[in-house]
Amino acid sequence: MTRTLAEVILSRVSGRDVRAGDLVIVPVSRVMVHDSVIDAVMAGLRDLGRERVWDTSKVCVFVDHAAPAPTPVVADSHRVLREWVREQRIPTFYDAGEGVCHQIMVEEGYCEPGSVIVGSDSHSNSYGAVGAFGAGMGATDVAVALALGRTWLRVPESIKVDFTGRLRKGITMKDAIMRVVREIGTDGARYACVEFHGVGDLPQGDRITLAGMTTEMGAKAGIVVDTPEAPAWLRPDPDAHYLREVSIDLTTLEPQIAVPPRVDQVVDVSVAIGQPVDIVFLGSCTNGRLVDMQQAARVLRGRRVAPHVRLEVVPSSRRQFELAMQDGTLQALSAAGAVIGSSGCGPCLGRTGGVLAAQEICLSTANRNYKGRMGSPDASIYIGSPYVAAVAALTGVIDDPRPYLEATDEEFDALVARRRGERPERGAASSRSGDRSRELVMASARSGPVAEIDD
Amino acid sequence: MARAWVFGDDLDTDQMVPGRYAPFMVGQDKFHTYAFCDARPGFAKEVRPGDILVGGENFGCGSSREYAVAALKKLGVGAVVAKSFARIFFRNCINLGIPAIESADAIQIVGDGDDVTLDVAAGALRTPHGAATVRPLASFAQEILSAGGVIAYLRENGDFPRV
Ligand code: SF4
Numbered sequence: 001m002t003r004t005l006a007e008v009i010l011s012r013v014s015g016r017d018v019r020a021g022d023l024v025i026v027p028v029s030r031v032m033v034h035d036s037v038i039d040a041v042m043a044g045l046r047d048l049g050r051e052r053v054w055d056t057s058k059v060c061v062f063v064d065h066a067a068p069a070p071t072p073v074v075a076d077s078h079r080v081l082r083e084w085v086r087e088q089r090i091p092t093f094y095d096a097g098e099g100v101c102h103q104i105m106v107e108e109g110y111c112e113p114g115s116v117i118v119g120s121d122s123h124s125n126s127y128g129a130v131g132a133f134g135a136g137m138g139a140t141d142v143a144v145a146l147a148l149g150r151t152w153l154r155v156p157e158s159i160k161v162d163f164t165g166r167l168r169k170g171i172t173m174k175d176a177i178m179r180v181v182r183e184i185g186t187d188g189a190r191y192a193c194v195e196f197h198g199v200g201d202l203p204q205g206d207r208i209t210l211a212g213m214t215t216e217m218g219a220k221a222g223i224v225v226d227t228p229e230a231p232a233w234l235r236p237d238p239d240a241h242y243l244r245e246v247s248i249d250l251t252t253l254e255p256q257i258a259v260p261p262r263v264d265q266v267v268d269v270s271v272a273i274g275q276p277v278d279i280v281f282l283g284s285c286t287n288g289r290l291v292d293m294q295q296a297a298r299v300l301r302g303r304r305v306a307p308h309v310r311l312e313v314v315p316s317s318r319r320q321f322e323l324a325m326q327d328g329t330l331q332a333l334s335a336a337g338a339v340i341g342s343s344g345c346g347p348c349l350g351r352t353g354g355v356l357a358a359q360e361i362c363l364s365t366a367n368r369n370y371k372g373r374m375g376s377p378d379a380s381i382y383i384g385s386p387y388v389a390a391v392a393a394l395t396g397v398i399d400d401p402r403p404y405l406e407a408t409d410e411e412f413d414a415l416v417a418r419r420r421g422e423r424p425e426r427g428a429a430s431s432r433s434g435d436r437s438r439e440l441v442m443a444s445a446r447s448g449p450v451a452e453i454d455d
Numbered sequence: 456m457a458r459a460w461v462f463g464d465d466l467d468t469d470q471m472v473p474g475r476y477a478p479f480m481v482g483q484d485k486f487h488t489y490a491f492c493d494a495r496p497g498f499a500k501e502v503r504p505g506d507i508l509v510g511g512e513n514f515g516c517g518s519s520r521e522y523a524v525a526a527l528k529k530l531g532v533g534a535v536v537a538k539s540f541a542r543i544f545f546r547n548c549i550n551l552g553i554p555a556i557e558s559a560d561a562i563q564i565v566g567d568g569d570d571v572t573l574d575v576a577a578g579a580l581r582t583p584h585g586a587a588t589v590r591p592l593a594s595f596a597q598e599i600l601s602a603g604g605v606i607a608y609l610r611e612n613g614d615f616p617r618v
Contacts, residue, residue, distance in 0.1 A: 022618075040525065368517070372475075
């Protein structure tokens, strides 16, 4: 047999032996819906003449894209969504503050490996982190899936990405996937499924980063092979036929930066050193987990963001938020000057908190840098790893994070001072009242979580 | 006769309707008036029912936002002809009843503002400077389009067309 993983899954769920190019009608194991498209989904169901979803236990609903509601119009739409969830008696509902749909879908175990899941969001590919065929679709497709419990698909061709070697210190799987996007381009995987080999044993979060960003290559799905969650049958045939094979050696990987306004305009960090930034966003379904915040805190703990720079941290789910509270990571980031947002999409798509002004330059750990993505169409968005983000927040410019991770305290301070000195004057620093008490908080952050209050 | 509006490669849905003008943000009755407001100011006012968008590679990439297509539908766009389409955008077009048709040479032949006639049956997009070749749609998509979209199709037939 010569079946790719997509062919294995779609043959199994459609009940016939299918190959790339075939059209199939398949049952879905879940349908994921979120706040930003609910009006259109409900209209679709109404127009279909369907009062009820096909199976309430298989529907997951989230309020995350503009949450908590930033405007009365959005608030109204959320209210309508909540009423709909209640009327439909859908038990799986995550309201504002619970987190990004994709993070919760994976971490709470809603993604059954080897099944097809339709989501109302383009990054539904993320479910491939645990071996599910997750496909993002528009509101009407979602309405149809909600009504019928089925969807139509063209069986995709597949692209094989083989990772070899091991990541060095200061390099992350974000850099790895950006390297892949650089290789394949924003439409190089159009209609295709990207199969990741050699990384099945990585932590789940890293696998979400990989699978989710296949969207940035136009992929229909992105699936990690050989994950601990996958049953034995869930593997491609050894001699499967691929449209293309890409091999990335993690050992020689450099930190990667996507230069606005294209996510496939990716360079090694050395090319971007010195690029000033005004605001840093750490968050999103791509990089808003505990480990991402910990990486940033490694750089920022006991220090303060650069005078003319703002840092915004948005955990990707309440679970990640609370883990980062428990181990003192959020304490360290807040003491460093970060604004901590409630879990959700946050400013990733420019709807709430930290929207960019014209001419502002952002370094984001999310996945998209289109013109206008995070606010003004005249803002620019660079994309990088959490390490790169933390160093940018600290120095006000893009820099290679590795020297900071190796430096002694003295060397570190010298590096920061040098980069800050080189940064052209931009923006204005907020006058920080209470700097004295802040010193104390920072001192405590330096030594980990504050002692328990005894009352 | 229809007017052609020519765009380039990798036109993303954020350019069709920026996120800040989503129906969600500005209301169901207004979002289409912001179509291409940054990328092509004036488009929403000047476009006429039946007009055709012509694009290059990867037309409609980016966010899955269906309202980008819904905006085109509301403005009466008759068809989108491009070298290739992003997959969600393609599905959304078929689902909402806008023909999304591939053409390898339309982008070279058609000039912005040209009067064009799309003849899907003949596989041609006629322009004052000659005809571009368009690829026929799969019968599955064709059936959905003839019904006026997937909702209308399902209402009439109760299930998907046969694959
Ligand atoms: S965090 Fe960003 S990319 Fe992820 S689902 Fe939310 S808006 Fe989309």
